[in-house]
Each structure stands twice: as C-alpha cells, then as structure tokens.
Amino acid sequence: MHVVVNAATSVDGKLSSRRREQIEISGPEDFDRMDRLRAAADAVMVGVGTVLADDPHLTLDVEDRRVQRLRNGRPGNPARVVADSRARTPTDARILDDEATTYLLVADIAPDDRVEALEATGGVVLRAGDERVDLAAGFEALESHDVERVMVEGGGEIVFSLFEAGLVDELSLYVGSLVIGGRDAPTLADGEGFVDVDEFPRLELTDVERLDDGVVLHYAV
Ligand SMILES: NC(=O)C1=CN([C@@H]2O[C@H](COP(=O)(O)OP(=O)(O)OC[C@H]3O[C@@H](n4cnc5c(N)ncnc54)[C@H](O)[C@@H]3O)[C@@H](O)[C@H]2O)C=CC1
Numbered sequence: 001m002h003v004v005v006n007a008a009t010s011v012d013g014k015l016s017s018r019r020r021e022q023i024e025i026s027g028p029e030d031f032d033r034m035d036r037l038r039a040a041a042d043a044v045m046v047g048v049g050t051v052l053a054d055d056p057h058l059t060l061d062v063e064d065r066r067v068q069r070l071r072n073g074r075p076g077n078p079a080r081v082v083a084d085s086r087a088r089t090p091t092d093a094r095i096l097d098d099e100a101t102t103y104l105l106v107a108d109i110a111p112d113d114r115v116e117a118l119e120a121t122g123g124v125v126l127r128a129g130d131e132r133v134d135l136a137a138g139f140e141a142l143e144s145h146d147v148e149r150v151m152v153e154g155g156g157e158i159v160f161s162l163f164e165a166g167l168v169d170e171l172s173l174y175v176g177s178l179v180i181g182g183r184d185a186p187t188l189a190d191g192e193g194f195v196d197v198d199e200f201p202r203l204e205l206t207d208v209e210r211l212d213d214g215v216v217l218h219y220a221v
C-alpha cells in the first residue's frame, strides 16, 4: 500500500479549533490540489473523529477528473475508507451515499447491531484488530479489494497512528497564514505522541510550493 497523508494546518500546527468544527484553512488553489490528489488515489481515508466532526463527502469536485478516471477504467470517484473501531459512523453520514464504495475498518469490539446497520446502507465492513483498528491489517484487507494507493486526510489521531506504525510514504501539508491556538485543538499528529528522540519519524523535505496565502510542504517519509 502506498500511503499519502494530506492535511491543512494553521501556522501553529492546528487542524481545527478546540470546538473541532471544520475550518477552511486551505484556499481555492489548495482545495484544487487536494482534489487532484484524491483523483490519483484508489481510496480516500479519514478517522471516524473526522466523520463525526465534519461529515465529509470525500468525492471529487471537478467533473473532468471523474470522467478521466472512468476513461481509464476506474470508478468515477475513489473509494472512501473510515477507520472506525466501534462502528460509530452515523448511518446518515454523507460518506455512506452511493457515489462511491465506502469501506469501514472496524475492530472486533464493534457491536454486531452497529455493523449490520452500516452494512444495510451498502457500506463494506472489514474487521481488523481487537479493540482498535489495526491499520496495517486494514490496509492488507483493502489491498484485496484492489486499493493500492490511499490518500489520508486526517484527523490527528489517525495520522499519529499511521506514523507510529511506520505506514506513511508521503506527507503534503498546507500551512495557512493564520493562528488558531488552543491546547485542546487537534494538531496534525495527536495520539500519545513520541517521547524518545530516536522514535521521531524523520522526513525528507522534497518540495515547497506557494499556494493561496500559504505554503505547501511536500515530504517523503
Ligand atoms: N485541516 C485538515 O486538513 C483536517 C482537519 N480535520 C479535523 O480533525 C479533527 C478530527 O480529528 P480527530 O479527532 O483526531 O479524529 P480522527 O479523524 O483522527 O479519528 C480518530 C478516531 O479514529 C478511530 N480509530 C480507529 N482506529 C484507530 C487507530 N488505529 N488509531 C487512531 N484512531 C483510530 C478512533 O475511534 C479515534 O477516536 C476535526 O476537528 C476535523 O475538523 C480532519 C481532517 C483534515
């Protein structure tokens, strides 16, 4: 699996405010870059925290990109993936409409009635892990559904877990020219955090690009 993480933060590294509502940090040029990344992916993934906070759709905005994918024998929209240990995704979430296949990675602790409710919407439930989604095992399960390239849009809990598991290949980070602040506001990588210096993932800065009123930092991991 090739894993590309893409996100937008304020200059102080926040994905959102302490209220955890969606904030437009990116401008039109960066949202277009994000749409291009989606079009190049087999699947777009978020954690259930992002589904609950933002109710994202995760489909392509630009119709020409959908048409081009169909011409190439691919589904018009990339598949959507939610890491959702306890199957908490609401059955009326936008991510569960019929515009793309949606995979829900759940853990063994997910209640059967919740799993059945999600399957009834047409979502494809894949079990990986005991109490929390085992992301490496989840990616293996996705590979058996022809998902080889995944773009992860956040949030901070899932991004930290991916770095911790050594599963990230590329990171692109738009840094908007604003300060959000707040010790409880989500950041790019939350979770438990790393402690030992030799645990910190070291990134290679491969490109810097100016878009809207901010910058995009491109890293190889
Ligand atoms: N500015 C940006 O680019 C973006 C901002 N956001 C913001 O991020 C916030 C949501 O982020 P978070 O609360 O961190 O939620 P998250 O989206 O990272 O989801 C975390 C949840 O995923 C589930 N999960 C399953 N397996 C897991 C694993 N192995 N490791 C970690 N979590 C696992 C758990 O239920 C956990 O609570 C919202 O405020 C949203 O607006 C989200 C995406 C992009």
Ligand SMILES: Nc1nc(O)c(N)c(N[C@@H]2O[C@H](COP(=O)(O)O)[C@@H](O)[C@H]2O)n1
Pocket (backbone or CB within 6 Å): 006, 007, 008, 022, 023, 024, 025, 026, 027, 034, 046, 050, 054, 055, 056, 057, 058, 059, 153, 154, 174
């Ligand atoms: N890259 C980026 N920049 C921002 O400024 C953002 N607020 C976000 N948020 C994420 O974008 C996705 C929205 O998806 P739909 O437009 O509903 O398809 C979702 O993943 C948000 O969390 N991203």
